[in-house]
Amino acid sequence: MMSKRLKPVSGLQGTIQIPGDKSISHRAVMFGSIAEGRTTVQGFLTGDDCLSTIDCFRKMGVSIHQENDTVIIEGKGLEGLKEPVDILDVGNSGTTIRLMLGILANTPFHSCITGDASIAKRPMKRVTGPLRGMGAAIEGRDEGNFVPLSIRGGHCKGTDYQSPVASAQVKSAILLAGVSAEGTTSVTEPHKSRDHTERMLGAFGCKVAVDGNTASIKGGQGLKGTHIEVPGDISSAAFFLVAGSIVPESEITLKKVGMNPTRTGVIDVLKQMGADITISPIEGEGAEPYADLTVRTSKLKGIEISGEIIPRLIDEIPIIALAATQASGVTVIKDAAELKVKETNRIDTVVHELKKMGAKIEATSDGMIISETSLLKGADVDSHGDHRIGMMLAVASCLCKGETTLLNSEAVAVSYPGFFGELDHLQSKNSRV
Numbered sequence: 001m002m003s004k005r006l007k008p009v010s011g012l013q014g015t016i017q018i019p020g021d022k023s024i025s026h027r028a029v030m031f032g033s034i035a036e037g038r039t040t041v042q043g044f045l046t047g048d049d050c051l052s053t054i055d056c057f058r059k060m061g062v063s064i065h066q067e068n069d070t071v072i073i074e075g076k077g078l079e080g081l082k083e084p085v086d087i088l089d090v091g092n093s094g095t096t097i098r099l100m101l102g103i104l105a106n107t108p109f110h111s112c113i114t115g116d117a118s119i120a121k122r123p124m125k126r127v128t129g130p131l132r133g134m135g136a137a138i139e140g141r142d143e144g145n146f147v148p149l150s151i152r153g154g155h156c157k158g159t160d161y162q163s164p165v166a167s168a169q170v171k172s173a174i175l176l177a178g179v180s181a182e183g184t185t186s187v188t189e190p191h192k193s194r195d196h197t198e199r200m201l202g203a204f205g206c207k208v209a210v211d212g213n214t215a216s217i218k219g220g221q222g223l224k225g226t227h228i229e230v231p232g233d234i235s236s237a238a239f240f241l242v243a244g245s246i247v248p249e250s251e252i253t254l255k256k257v258g259m260n261p262t263r264t265g266v267i268d269v270l271k272q273m274g275a276d277i278t279i280s281p282i283e284g285e286g287a288e289p290y291a292d293l294t295v296r297t298s299k300l301k302g303i304e305i306s307g308e309i310i311p312r313l314i315d316e317i318p319i320i321a322l323a324a325t326q327a328s329g330v331t332v333i334k335d336a337a338e339l340k341v342k343e344t345n346r347i348d349t350v351v352h353e354l355k356k357m358g359a360k361i362e363a364t365s366d367g368m369i370i371s372e373t374s375l376l377k378g379a380d381v382d383s384h385g386d387h388r389i390g391m392m393l394a395v396a397s398c399l400c401k402g403e404t405t406l407l408n409s410e411a412v413a414v415s416y417p418g419f420f421g422e423l424d425h426l427q428s429k430n431s432r433v
């Protein structure tokens with residue numbers, strides 16, 4: 001276990017290259033592994049989660065060459081995957097396990113999947129249930145709800161699945177099973193979740209029809225290797241969007257940040273709270289759009305965040321909660337019960353850890369209520385092994401009176417290995433006070 005001592009700062013200034021999008025990086029490796037021919041990936045995120053995805057597909061015989069943010073995958077089609085001799089270990093990554101289950105549902109071999117202590121608590125029935133319905137044989141604790149899971153894929157049949165949750169992992173797993181299922185596979189969700197799978201399947205030559213909150217795929221299309229450019233991860237940029245808004249005398253420019261509309265809820269919410277964010281003209285339309293963002297310190301005000309915007313900012317809620325402690329009035333976050341099944345129960349961990357710093361924040365059954373806190377105070381806080389909690393607390397430390405010690409600081413490497421280096425870089429002109 002590592003810990004990090006963090007001092008308050010007097011201003012954050014400079015430019016940051018935001019590392020590759022985690023969701024897109026996972027998918028590029030997975031889709032490249034089941035495609036025919038070579039796939040090249042530029043801008044790949046070298047975070048622990050995406051490296052777990054590479055490791056799992058290598059264990060199924062796929063040749064994957066990775067050097068920094070460049071990845072070359074020699075795909076041999078779905079049939080090219082080999083029965084893994086070893087257990088597939090997804091580490092901390094929910095995206096890896098849930099999407100990979102969709103792929104394994106159609107492979108005629110046996111595999112075992114597990115992950116770390118956090119993965120062991122995360123529900124898998126939302127994926128294993130519908131995949132069983134399509135024809136996959138999956139066993140696991142609590143009737144296939146928890147790892148370790150064992151899978152014997154078969155020839156899946158298409159389905160018309162109504163998902164009770166807005167989840168891109170559920171949607172993607174079912175669509176991936178649908179790639180080689182008999183007939184058509186459709187998934188309908190209550191609100192639209194991130195659509196990277198639909199977009200990227202298109203880039204691999206596989207048509208996905210989208211109608212409102214329903215995505216459908218015809219089985220038997222096959223994927224063809226391609227080139228994928230990964231934009232910066234808006235979920236990583238969010239920490240600096242909030243830091244730049246709430247740390248006095250800040251101005252930060254974030255380069256090449258993904259602007260897929262299913263992911264930009266954090267910008268909408270921060271702007272509604274009064275944040276000063278400017279967006280350069282959007283590029284890369286058609287595939288995954290991106291832009292440069294500049295944020296300057298501003299006074300924020302509390303708002304209500306609920307309903308269909310929640311899936312568009314689900315991973316940003318911990319850092320939005322911190323922003324809310326610095327906003328006038330009250331911020332109410334509702335309809336976010338999904339936070340309870342992330343790397344930690346993010347309602348409880350955000351509330352517990354920010355309270356240690358003196359924040360006025362209370363948990364509710366599906367979110368939190370946050371009131372303005374004039375000054376946060378340094379404390380001994382803990383990421384609990386959750387990367388997003390670790391980075392949120394590190395940003396909070398910038399504003400605290402006194403020093404903060406962050407326990408389990410190594411968790412940030414799951415999605416942003418260079419995070420602390422960038423935070424130091426931004427305050428280099430203004431030594432920590």
Ligand SMILES: O=C(O)C1=C[C@@H](OP(=O)(O)O)[C@@H](O)[C@H](O)C1
Pocket residue numbers: 022023024095166167168169170172193194314315338
């Ligand atoms: O599909 C994806 O890449 C992701 C979907 C979201 O999870 P859910 O599908 O569980 O909402 C998100 O929280 C996760 O970080 C990445």
Ligand SMILES: C=C(OP(=O)(O)O)C(=O)O
Pocket residue numbers: 049092093094095096315342343388415
């Ligand atoms: C929830 C997250 O990821 P995953 O579900 O892939 O573990 C996250 O990155 O915040």
